[in-house]
Amino acid sequence: MTLRAAVQMDPMDGINIAGDSSFALMLKGLERGYTLYHYDVRGLTWEAGRLTTKAHGVVAAQRVAGDHYRFGDEVTLDLGRDVDVVLMRQDPPFDLGYLTGTWLLERIQGETLVVNDPVSVRNAPEKVFVLDFPEYMPPTMVTRDLDAVKDFQARHGAVVIKPLHGNGGKAVFKIDADGSNLGALVELFGQVWPEPFMVQQFLPSVAQGDKRIVLVDGEVAGAINRKPGEGEFRSNLAVGGYAEAAELTPREQEICAALGPALKERGLIFVGIDVIGGEWLTEINVTSPTGIVAIDRFNNSDTAGMIWDAIARRIGG
Numbered sequence: 043m044t045l046r047a048a049v050q051m052d053p054m055d056g057i058n059i060a061g062d063s064s065f066a067l068m069l070k071g072l073e074r075g076y077t078l079y080h081y082d083v084r085g086l087t088w089e090a091g092r093l094t095t096k097a098h099g100v101v102a103a104q105r106v107a108g109d110h111y112r113f114g115d116e117v118t119l120d121l122g123r124d125v126d127v128v129l130m131r132q133d134p135p136f137d138l139g140y141l142t143g144t145w146l147l148e149r150i151q152g153e154t155l156v157v158n159d160p161v162s163v164r165n166a167p168e169k170v171f172v173l174d175f176p177e178y179m180p181p182t183m184v185t186r187d188l189d190a191v192k193d194f195q196a197r198h199g200a201v202v203i204k205p206l207h208g209n210g211g212k213a214v215f216k217i218d219a220d221g222s223n224l225g226a227l228v229e230l231f232g233q234v235w236p237e238p239f240m241v242q243q244f245l246p247s248v249a250q251g252d253k254r255i256v257l258v259d260g261e262v263a264g265a266i267n268r269k270p271g272e273g274e275f276r277s278n279l280a281v282g283g284y285a286e287a288a289e290l291t292p293r294e295q296e297i298c299a300a301l302g303p304a305l306k307e308r309g310l311i312f313v314g315i316d317v318i319g320g321e322w323l324t325e326i327n328v329t330s331p332t333g334i335v336a337i338d339r340f341n342n343s344d345t346a347g348m349i350w351d352a353i354a355r356r357i358g359g
Contacts, residue, residue, distance in 0.1 A: 043354045047071060048079040048097060048119060050143070051131040051330075059110045063332045063346075064131040068103050068111075070346035079119060083132050083143040093121045093149050122153035127353050129157050133330050136167050136207040140329070155356055157349075158328050159309030166308065168325045169206050169240050174304070178297050178323040181243040188228045191241055195221055200244035203227055206237050209329075211283075216244055247319025253288055254333040255298060256345060257313045259352040260306030262298050263345045264337035265290060287340040291320040301326065311352050 051057075051064045059065055071078050081097035088094075099114035121128055128147060134140060144160035151161075165171075172179060183194045184206065195201050199219040208214070217224050231239045251267035267288035290298070294317050305313050314331035316324045334345035 043358065045071070045074075045076045045127060045350070045354065045357070046079075046125040047076055047127045047129060047353075048081060048095075048121060048125045049100075049129045049131055050081055050083050050147075051129070052133055053082070054080060054111045054113075057110075059105050059107065061332070061335045063334045064129070064330070065103065065110070066335050066338075066346045067129065067131075067349060068100060069105070070344075070350060072100065072103055074350065076350075079117070079125065080113065081119070083139070086143065086146045088146055088149060091149075092123075093146055094118055095121060121147075122150040125154055126357055127155045127157060130160060130163065131330050134207065134209040136209075136329060155353065157309075157311045157353055157356075158313070162308035162310050163328050166310065166326065166328050167207055168209070168327050168329065169204075171326045171328065172323060175297075175300060175323060175326075178300070178321075179242075180245055180318070180322045180324070183241040184238045185241065186232055186238045188225060191224065191228055192221070194241055195219075195224060198243040202242050202244050203231065204240050204242075205231070205235055206240050207235075242324070245318050245322055247322075250319050251286070251288070252283070252324075253294065253317045253320070254337075255290065255294065255315050255317060256331065256333055256337060257298060257302060257305060257315065258345065258348045259311050259355075260302035260304075262290065262295075262302075263334075263348050264341050264343050265294075266333055266336045266340060285336045285340070293321040297323050309356075311356070312349050 057065055068078055078100040079097040080100055081095045085095040096116055097119045098116055101114045102112040104110055119125060141164060144164040147156050147160040181198050185191060201217050202214060203217060204214040215227055251269045253265050253267050255265040256263045265288045266285045268283045268285050270283055310328050312331055314327040314333050318324055337343060338345050
């Protein structure tokens with residue numbers, strides 16, 4: 043099957059070609075002979091019922107630093123008519139700009155497949171969608187109320203506080219059981235972010251790893267275990283964590299079996315979930331999941347190929 047795909051993502055010059063999942067998808071698409079275009083979400087234009095954008099054809103891509111892509115001439119695409127699929131792959135923050143992108147891409151529903159489905163992405167931000175599965179989560183609170191946080195911390199000891207719509211381990215803080223700096227941190231979060239923040243019981247088992255499990259159309263594609271770097275409790279690769287090969291525990295298999303049908307039904311084809319210590323679900327990443335390059339390196343798998351196959355099945359009906 044020959045596909046025409048438009049990839050909505052960040053500028054190509056700044057990506058990490060060694061580990062970027064969007065770039066891996068591009069490489070696999072070109073390898074299969076697909077026609078690919080790159081565009082920026084800020085270029086979306088709606089007029090008279092049509093959604094268009096200026097884009098560049100991706101002529102070539104390779105994992106060679108400084109020479110990793112080549113574009114063709116700029117073209118104007120009608121995203122409802124000129125392509126078979128749009129990959130919504132720009133990185134968060136999950137802000138009004140991101141939300142507006144989903145509203146605009148929703149306009150081409152029924153004409154072009156959007157991965158992941160923009161309505162479901164909008165309704166399933168990583169740290170909110172996970173609240174649908176409380177039986178698999180550690181003790182968790184979403185609030186802006188300092189007294190509520192103090193009560194939670196008194197009951198659960200050390201806690202982790204993080205922005206509700208953050209990503210990559212940014213602005214994630216641990217407060218020890220004595221509660222020092224708790225008031226100041228809650229005050230800071232209240233000033234910086236208008237929305238509530240998330241508070242979770244600190245899990246010492248994070249030292250064993252924070253597992254990223256990738257699901258493709260509801261099925262497990264593979265996993266890596268991310269461990270904190272020296273002097274850190276955060277395992278995110280973006281903040282110095284490191285990856286190792288991983289197998290799923292029985293509890294993780296149970297979690298994936300519970301999530302899989304819900305993801306498939308919502309059109310969330312490429313999803314990365316985070317599980318701490320082999321048992322505690324903390325996030326369901328649907329906006330721009332990562333991790334497939336490391337998973338394929340450890341498992342000798344082809345997750346990018348699995349994603350394209352799932353897309354082709356959806357288009358083929």
